[in-house]
Amino acid sequence: xxxxxxxxxxxxxxxxxxxxxxxxxxxxxxxxxxxxxxxxxxxxxxxxxxxxxxxxxxxxxxxxxxxxxxxxxxxxxxxxxxxxxxxxxxxxxxxxxxxxxxxxxxxxxxxxxxxxxxxxxxxxxxxxxxxxxxxxxxxxxxxxxxxxxxxxxxxxxxxxxxxxxxxxxxxxxxxxxxxxxxxxxxxxxxxxxxxxxxxxxxxxxxxxxxxxxxxxxxxxxxxxxxxxxxxxxxxxxxxxxxxxxxxxxxxxxxxxxxxxxxxxxxxxxxxxxxxxxxxxxxxxxxxxxxxxxxxxxxxxxxxxxxxxxxxxxxxxxxxxxxxxxxxxxxxxxxxxxxxxxxxxxxxxxxxxxxxxxxxxxxxxxxxxxxxxxxxxxxxxxxxxxxxxxxxxxxxxxxxxxxxxxxxxxxxxxxxxxxxxxxxxxxxxxxxxxxxxxxxxxxxxxxxxxxxxxxxxxxxxxxxxxxxxxxxxxxxxxx
Amino acid sequence: xxxxxxxxxxxxxxxxxxxxxxxxxxxxxxxxxxxxxxxxxxxxxxxxxxxxxxxxxxxxxxxxxxxxxxxxxxxxxxxxxxxxxxxxxxxxxxxxxxxxxxxxxxxxxxxxxxxxxxxxxxxxxxxxxxxxxxxxxxxxxxxxxxxxxxxxxxxxxxxxxxxxxxxxxxxxxxxxxxxxxxxxxxxxxxxxxxxxxxxxxxxxxxxxxxxxxxxxxxxxxxxxxxxxxxxxxxxxxxxxxxxxxxxxxxxxxxxxxxxxxxxxxxxxxxxxxxxxxxxxxxxxxxxxxxxxxxxxxxxxxxxxxxxxxxxxxxxxxxxxxxxxxxxxxxxxxxxxxxxxxxxxxxxxxxxxxxxxxxxxxxxxxxxxxxxxxxxxxxxxxxxxxxxxxxxxxxxxxxxxxxxxxxxxxxxxxxxxxxxxxxxxxxxxxxxxxxxxxxxxxxxxxxxxxxxxxxxxxxxxxxxxxxxxxxxxxxxxxx
Numbered sequence: 030x031x032x033x034x035x036x037x038x039x040x041x042x043x044x045x046x047x048x049x050x051x052x053x054x055x056x057x058x059x060x061x062x063x064x065x066x067x068x069x070x071x072x073x074x075x076x077x078x079x080x081x082x083x084x085x086x087x088x089x090x091x092x093x094x095x096x097x098x099x100x101x102x103x104x105x106x107x108x109x110x111x112x113x114x115x116x117x118x119x120x121x122x123x124x125x126x127x128x129x130x131x132x133x134x135x136x137x138x139x140x141x142x143x144x145x146x147x148x149x150x151x152x153x154x155x156x157x158x159x160x161x162x163x164x165x166x167x168x169x170x171x172x173x174x175x176x177x178x179x180x181x182x183x184x185x186x187x188x189x190x191x192x193x194x195x196x197x198x199x200x201x202x203x204x205x206x207x208x209x210x211x212x213x214x215x216x217x218x219x220x221x222x223x224x225x226x227x228x229x230x231x232x233x234x235x236x237x238x239x240x241x242x243x244x245x246x247x248x249x250x251x252x253x254x255x256x257x258x259x260x261x262x263x264x265x266x267x268x269x270x271x272x273x274x275x276x277x278x279x280x281x282x283x284x285x286x287x288x289x290x291x292x293x294x295x296x297x298x299x300x301x302x303x304x305x306x307x308x309x310x311x312x313x314x315x316x317x318x319x320x321x322x323x324x325x326x327x328x329x330x331x332x333x334x335x336x337x338x339x340x341x342x343x344x345x346x347x348x349x350x351x352x353x354x355x356x357x358x359x360x361x362x363x364x365x366x367x368x369x370x371x372x373x374x375x376x377x378x379x380x381x382x383x384x385x386x387x388x389x390x391x392x393x394x395x396x397x398x399x400x401x402x403x404x405x406x407x408x409x410x411x412x413x414x415x416x417x418x419x420x421x422x423x424x425x426x427x428x429x430x431x432x433x434x435x436x437x438x439x440x441x442x443x444x445x446x447x448x449x450x451x452x453x454x455x456x457x458x459x460x461x462x463x464x465x466x467x468x469x470x471x472x473x474x475x476x477x478x479x480x481x482x483x484x485x486x487x488x489x490x491x492x493x494x495x496x497x498x499x500x501x502x503x504x505x506x507x
Numbered sequence: 508x509x510x511x512x513x514x515x516x517x518x519x520x521x522x523x524x525x526x527x528x529x530x531x532x533x534x535x536x537x538x539x540x541x542x543x544x545x546x547x548x549x550x551x552x553x554x555x556x557x558x559x560x561x562x563x564x565x566x567x568x569x570x571x572x573x574x575x576x577x578x579x580x581x582x583x584x585x586x587x588x589x590x591x592x593x594x595x596x597x598x599x600x601x602x603x604x605x606x607x608x609x610x611x612x613x614x615x616x617x618x619x620x621x622x623x624x625x626x627x628x629x630x631x632x633x634x635x636x637x638x639x640x641x642x643x644x645x646x647x648x649x650x651x652x653x654x655x656x657x658x659x660x661x662x663x664x665x666x667x668x669x670x671x672x673x674x675x676x677x678x679x680x681x682x683x684x685x686x687x688x689x690x691x692x693x694x695x696x697x698x699x700x701x702x703x704x705x706x707x708x709x710x711x712x713x714x715x716x717x718x719x720x721x722x723x724x725x726x727x728x729x730x731x732x733x734x735x736x737x738x739x740x741x742x743x744x745x746x747x748x749x750x751x752x753x754x755x756x757x758x759x760x761x762x763x764x765x766x767x768x769x770x771x772x773x774x775x776x777x778x779x780x781x782x783x784x785x786x787x788x789x790x791x792x793x794x795x796x797x798x799x800x801x802x803x804x805x806x807x808x809x810x811x812x813x814x815x816x817x818x819x820x821x822x823x824x825x826x827x828x829x830x831x832x833x834x835x836x837x838x839x840x841x842x843x844x845x846x847x848x849x850x851x852x853x854x855x856x857x858x859x860x861x862x863x864x865x866x867x868x869x870x871x872x873x874x875x876x877x878x879x880x881x882x883x884x885x886x887x888x889x890x891x892x893x894x895x896x897x898x899x900x901x902x903x904x905x906x907x908x909x910x911x912x913x914x915x916x917x918x919x920x921x922x923x924x925x926x927x928x929x930x931x932x933x934x935x936x937x938x939x940x941x942x943x944x945x946x947x948x949x950x951x952x953x954x955x956x957x958x959x960x961x962x963x964x965x966x967x968x969x970x971x972x973x974x975x976x977x978x979x980x981x982x983x984x985x
Binding site: 052067218 | 508511512515525526530537540541542543545546551559562565574577579584589591592594600601602603604606609612617640643644647651675687688690695696699746801824825827829830835836841842850852859866869870872943
């Protein structure tokens with residue numbers, strides 16, 4: 030299997046980046062039921078090459094520029110292998126002390142690398158970090174903690190409001206660029222959909238939240254008797270890597286006693302470089318902060334790191350103590366049991382891979398990795414800007430370039446349909462993979478540099494592929 | 508790393524099963540912050556042996572009899588390695604079609620092996636299976652689906668009740684032996700804690716739910732104006748592997764229009780053997796069913812399989828369609844996007860390992876695996892029964908033996924403290940690992956046979972260790 034994986038990575042550029050199969054391709058290729066008797070490893074490998082790989086979209090291809098990246102590294106892979114080999118279930122400290130303690134220590138390491146305020150580190154006594162599977166889970170658990178805190182505040186204010194009534198009045202604020210995980214967290218946590226405020230953004234703020242818009246929305250809700258309780262700022266939105274004004278949002282959250290969370294799933298990783306750290310200013314005003322080393326810090330999926338200043342309400346929201354899990358270390362409050370910091374009970378030893386990545390790359394290696402992608406993305410942006418048929422749709426801050434093809438005068442195509450055709454054609458041919466978004470209703474091509482093996486040459490080649498496809502599209506119309 | 512893992516498994520019996528470290532052991536052994544420059548793989552391996560392994564509780568040791576098992580196999584490990592090597596993020600069909608399609612197919616395979624009714628298979632058109640990380644997540648997502656359905660029913664009944672009010676009236680039923688994930692799901696889903704009914708069980712029903720008790724509780728709640736909406740039956744409870752009367756519970760759920768979920772996290776795996784399948788009778792009346800191949804079916808953690816008859820309300824509860832994820836296959840309803848079947852957005856390609864396990868063992872191999880543990884557990888039970896100082900506390904149905912040491916006449920120790928000392932001493936010495944529970948307030952030792960490498964000889968040796976410790980404890984008191 031090591032050879033298979035090595036061969037796969039060696040040959041990865043030979044595959045179309047986006048799988049070219051049609052829905053339902055696999056069922057006719059496989060038996061209807063499990064084999065009664067054991068098959069050989071050779072049978073399985075044969076099927077991997079012939080039946081599974083054609084259905085893979087190659088996130089690890091250096092020609093993958095879609096979504097945000099999903100990094101892999103030998104260090105991360107070694108950590109995954111060890112995690113699988115030990116296969117411990119570290120839900121409580123006692124069930125494998127190293128799993129809990131290494132996670133706490135490594136999250137402190139990474140927190141220091143990000144210059145998070147001391148309160149976010151475990152050494153503060155009240156705060157600390159935890160590895161979640163995804164940013165969706167990170168946002169959900171902090172929203173549950175915030176809900177617990179808000180309901181307690183409402184009930185202690187003795188306003189004679191039932192918990193059910195209070196729950197129906199809780200309001201969540203974020204920008205309309207915020208990741209869909211925020212509304213999903215609302216769906217799960219019974220925050221009424223009509224109480225989720227995806228506040229409008231536009232090009233005038235580079236698609237970042239405007240503090241004035243936030244204040245206005247909150248004032249209207251308070252006037253209407255609602256209860257603002259959760260504000261999510263984003264550092265590096267999914268559509269355009271926009272950066273919300275984190276400091277001003279922190280002031281607003283404080284003024285209204287709201288939980289303030291910062292989601293930096295992608296761009297937070299860049300903040301390990303001093304030249305990017307200023308984007309994180311304002312984190313000192315946040316209650317919680319998450320980013321995903323599995324996106325852009327060489328750590329195999331899944332690994333979403335979450336820090337908070339005070340775990341009190343998280344524990345109040347999520348902990349329970351069944352008798353079959355009781356043990357001396359827990360009963361005496363000597364340890365952290367991460368089961369109470371997350372939705373699942375069971376948990377993998379994910380700290381191993383993050384620890385190995387941090388050691389085998391060193392801070393300098395991780396910073397070089399980020400800088401290399403940023404530099405390639407800058408080069409790509411300059412190429413787009415140099416071709417007058419294209420325009421850049423949002424400032425390039427990290428390693429995401431948002432652009433589109435302009436329409437020609439007299440063209441039948443709207444800009445949206447033209448660019449949609451461009452993306453479809455690129456992905457269908459499979460030489461590169463890009464994805465799209467809409468910015469103020471404008472269909473926009475997203476080009477995210479971040480796959481582990483992507484170098485300047487791949488970005489240069491990708492631009493040539495895009496230009497060729499543009500030539501084809503535009504000439505076809507003329 | 509392959510060698511390290513192989514050496515670890517070769518030497519695993521030489522380690523104390525339960526880690527012997529004290530809380531906080533690791534911090535003084537590691538630096539305060541990440542290294543600035545890369546370290547070598549040799550440095551990392553040296554630390555693994557000297558610093559990490561002492562903090563591991565060895566779930567893979569054949570002398571591990573605690574909790575429920577957490578299986579590992581070469582087949583599962585190969586699947587994990589490939590999952591990490593491909594490192595695709597299969598949240599939507601389009602992001603790696605094979606990841607979605609193989610999962611659907613393999614869940615159909617396993618569903619057929621369990622003789623689940625056709626409605627639970629994807630081929631039914633409305634139902635199907637999905638891999639969750641843990642049973643906790645499986646129970647949570649079905650509770651969210653049930654909540655959605657119940658709130659819709661209430662509102663369409665036009666009773667003039669607001670959604671907030673209806674939510675506050677929803678009631679969940681299970682036995683007091685049900686896994687803690689059910690109350691955790693209530694905590695997350697805003698089901699009032701006082702509306703969770705952990706109904707009493709006792710030895711008279713072997714700690715299974717009594718239908719009469721369930722009916723009485725529901726009638727009282729309906730009388731009080733509450734809304735029964737979710738009934739969880741358990742096949743193989745955590746404490747004693749009790750089996751709720753699944754058929755009768757199904758009738759009750761139908762009568763009251765409740766969502767009926769069956770949690771068979773551990774014991775469901777045994778139902779791949781014809782001689783155990785009858786325990787699953789009643790599943791045809793359930794809305795949803797989950798079990799964990801990562802517990803007792805050789806599939807590395809995490810892999811919790813969930814089936815449901817109709818995904819409509821799950822999708823209503825969890826789906827959303829951000830523009831940056833839109834694609835033709837999804838827009839045309841040609842595919843399943845598993846992101847809408849779970850809490851996280853991102854997802855690992857976990858179907859690979861389950862597929863490899865089913866192929867490389869074959870049904871016959873998997874059945875032999877289960878039977879070997881059941882047989883060893885039966886032997887252990889007969890050993891306990893043959894020693895009059897001990898008593899068996901609950902029927903041995905699968906591979907869990909619940910027992911305790913009787914107190915001697917005139918002993919200072921209560922039975923509970925005596926058995927607590929027994930468990931502590933066994934785990935402290937580390938020759939075997941067992942855990943405990945309480946059954947009707949009686950401290951009970953749990954001996955779960957299920958680690959991959961556990962054979963009859965290990966069970967025999969474990970009994971000798973237990974007897975020796977009992978001799979020591981009892982003689983010390985005489």
